[in-house]
Amino acid sequence: MASLIACPHCGPRPREEFSVRGDAAPLRPAPDAAPEAWLAYLHARENPRGPHREHWRHEGGCGRWLVVARDTATHEVFSVTDVQAAARSAAREGRE
Amino acid sequence: MTAFRLPSGGRIDRARPLRFTFDGRGFEGFEGDTLASALLAAGVGVQGRSFKYHRPRGPLTAGSAEPNALVTVGTGGRREPNVRATTLMLSEGLVAESQNRFPSLRLDLGAAAGLFAPLLGAGFYYKTFMWPAPFWEKVYEPLIRRAAGLGRAGTAPDPDAYAKRWAHCDLLVIGAGPAGLAAALTAAAAGAQVILADEGETPGGGLLDLRPGDGPDPAGMLAAAGPNLTVLPRATVFGWYDDNVFGVLETVGKRRAAPDPHQPAERLWRIAAREALLCAGADERPLMMPGNDLPGVALAGAMRRHLNRHAVAPGARVAVATNGPSGHALARDLEAAGVEVAEVVTLDPAAPPGLAALGRGRVRGMRVDGRRIEADALAMSGGWSPLIQLACQRGARPFWSAERGAFLAPETPGLTPAGAARGLSGVDACLGDGAAAAVAALSRLGLRAEPAFPPAPEDCAPPAPLLPFRASGKAGRAKTFVDFQNDVTLADLARAEAEGYGDPELAKRYTTAGMATDQGRCSGVNAALALAHLRGLAPGEAALTTMRPPFAPVSLGALAGPHRGAHFQPVRRTPLHAWAEARGAVFVETGQWLRPAWFPAQGETHWRESATREARAVRASAGLCDVSTLGKIEVTGADAAAFLDRVYCNGIASIRVGRARYALMLREDGMVLDDGTVARLAPDRFFVTTTTAMAGPALAHMEFCAQVLWPGLDVRMTSVTDQWAQMAVAGPRAREILGRIVDADVSDAAFPYMAVAETTLFGGRVPARLYRLSYSGERAYELGVPAAWGPATADALMEAAGPGGLTPYGAEALAMLRIEKGHVTHAEINGTVTAADLGLGRMARREKPDFIGRAGLARPGLAAADRLTLCGLVPLDAGAEIRAGAHVLNPGEAPSLAADQGHVTSATVSPALGHAAALALVKGGAGRIGEEVVAWDGLAGTSTPARIVSPVFLDPEGARLRAPAAEAGPPLPPPAALAPTPALAGAGTGRFGAPGAAGLRLTVEPEGAVVQVFAAPGREGEAPLAASALPCPVRFAGPGRWLVFGGLAETPAGAARVDMSGAWVRIGLEGPAAAALLAAGTGARLDAEAFPEGASILTRWNRHALSLARLGETRWEIAVSRSRALDLWEALRAAGAEFGGEAVGP
């Protein structure tokens, strides 16, 4: 019926403005990583009851890819962050 | 006056009589009556027949919990069954019928179902299924279908509109009884934004049931409140959802005999509240005694409401049996109104008497321990059940409070029960509790509030719960109903318990107790008490069943809201829509798009006739096809080439400027995601196309790659689908025709196959892009012009071709042409095929270090010999047809999963070949050319012998692409009418909706240049881009992205830009109702604090994607992509009808 996601760029918006892709944990392996690594990336997913980090996209708003940390049982949202902005600031900090 | 209408008093307006009919008979009531009260006043005590046994029933309650008095209201498309007569406000001319009776309410033959009662007992669904199937199908089910059930829905379309609305507030108060009023007033006085929602016609709740002077006056209380208190009457809060969003159903015109045609029937609110108080009150519990469903037996509180609010006496002589003060209060008020009270029996839970209601068809009295009390009305009160359903909808379990003798809701963050909803009794106690609850809720928000009412003691100690009563003799053999609406008796529960289904959840399913439209409001607690008693447990040890939304019935119309009929989903129209419409095009829906499917010529009656003619014209002369729906994305940035090289499986970085390439996008698992073309406009600027269907997913995928997988790359995507009117001009004469209007040199030397040029038309009059691409296999070009120039350009092309030289063709002819050439669409790219499966294996450049799908492609299974691969099929009998969806079998094999060789993905009757041609995915198909198979169509019941052939049916060498052709014709003089077409040409204008002062004004902003500006990476938040310091309107388009309207002479330092002129259309929205219209579609906060003047957002309004800017207190600007503009305009007018407005066209 309804629920709100607080987009870091747009503020709280109805869930209908967002789409969910799924688990944000798997990291894309290096191109020549072992087949097992690719197999895990392609197919292996945790389905936890409780806290979970997922990729969501604010397609009805800013269009950004976000990491929504939420509880899958209660849908309590702990944090919503912009993936690229977080990666870039981490990269900058790494350089400094 | 009738016998039951009191001569004075009540909250009815005796100066305004209202006529209505019930079962065709005329009656009169008053303004302020419900249907139930007006009928009771007229002496109609039987208002419905029960679900299973067809027992005569009168109103048990006087409110929304009513299980008995369910009627069908309205006629035609407004016919609505199962309306509670106790909440249906009377209106002039109302038409109501009773339900579940044949032939009449008084004489109901179906009541004979009572004779079958032993068959219809608990668990009968399950038991009767054990009977022989023919008996069930032929005898039992038809019998039940005829006998049982409630009202029948109408079949005519509902003529009314349904609205939606979002709201945000600090405090939502649910229920406007004493606790709710006190809470709302307390919070509003503290300055909080408060919404007070109440199901009643007027706020007040139980206060309205008191005699004048017995309690505070709700209207007077609310008169002093400020504008930060919004009162929503006739609004039922039915659901509590995540993030403290509440679903609320507001009744507006629904069930009124003559509704205002401009007002919606209902309005579905979604209210996001920082805190909420549940002040919904409590439901009175019926007594579980034999005969408790007799007409004339009702809850004491209900009788008191009918007496004091509606001035209706329950009878001439009223008996009362009560647990707690409710019955005594009724008796006092009855006596004050001059109605005789036979006796008040105070029930002692510790020493319950034998108790039964007496009568047949109507209550005649009560038996108490063998003593008979004569009465023509019997009031009962078994105590009160707090309305905790909302608080328990999100997983919290109710708990039994022995102290309160009731189930209560546990503490839950965000929603707190107060007053009677947490078991308190007495007006003063509830006033004080509501005020205190509001103070506490506001303090959680950091706001200080002063209670509007002081704490006060309750008016009595809570009564202990009552168990089922027994009575001796004949009276004791009458049924004791627990769930009145579903006709579930105490005996049914006992049987369920005896048969092992005594657990409340099992008993519910076994007996259907609590499964009726009232969701167990009258029965839930009594069922739990009865089950505990039957199982020898203490009260409360049998739990309530799980509570789920909705708390009250919600109509499908309200849930659908504006999304019905023409506005079921947003509609996108291409720039050439009206152009095609004027040429008689028949349109087909593709996602949200409307595309021309074929253009019937005079005398053509079948689509295939038209499409065949169009396809032949393309191969013989030239055709014009609108391909504007293809997704178009401009990819820019220093790393654009490197990025696209990783996104597509084939080589992109090697494309030269001014050239295009067919390209395949894979999923990470190696399967094909989409295909399209990539054109390089500059070293760091690409124009890529996607298929129509995958435009959205492909862009989301590319954004995922850029933002998540490779966040460091300097690359940006801009969807420019709406910017261009894109026309395919295909056929041997294509160059000759195009050359007459295009300024660029279109000779093969200057503009070979796969060339791309940014050019102009008519000597620089119209900007254009020209691509030499072919989908049909013919010499073909795609011409893109700014959307507004589409119709004029199409006209010019037609003129340049001369009569009959250029034939508009639609999606059907396009499909014929591409099947003949073996080109794939998403019929083939179905998510399970690789590039190699499609015969495009060489496109995947494994030597590239990385691309999406590279590792996935290496999976050994993808190289298996029996994979389904693309091939062609032709019938052995040239006259036979093959249909898409047919399965491919080896000759002589019976159809089975094991024998399945694949299936036909696309099929046509080829105009060029003169016989059927089909594309198929067949096991090892590409290597089986020449084999005979059978196309088996189980739906059509046909088996067609066919031969596997190459999927390229026509011109496999591609000679037609480059065949010599006439050079460019002589330049066409610019047509006199060469002019752009406004996006909103043809939009409805003038006054719309409700008459009177216009609440809205819709205008169209002039079209002009639009630029998307990007901040350099790492400088997303910097001024001056973020500020409105630029000399023209700047709108938020994402972090570090802005839409600049009206052109931008210079790109700000450190920024990049992409022209999007024409892709966006701006609509002005102004007026006192503007914010309400916006809130009808978007859940974004629109208040001045969250959305100040000058701010802009991207959001969705009723599924329409748009940008919204606030220009003034009541002045807004909506920017919408061009293809959606006309549909949005019409949707705004439709949703704005309730406010009345004026639309000013372009």
Ligand SMILES: [Zn+2]
């Ligand atoms: Zn956003």
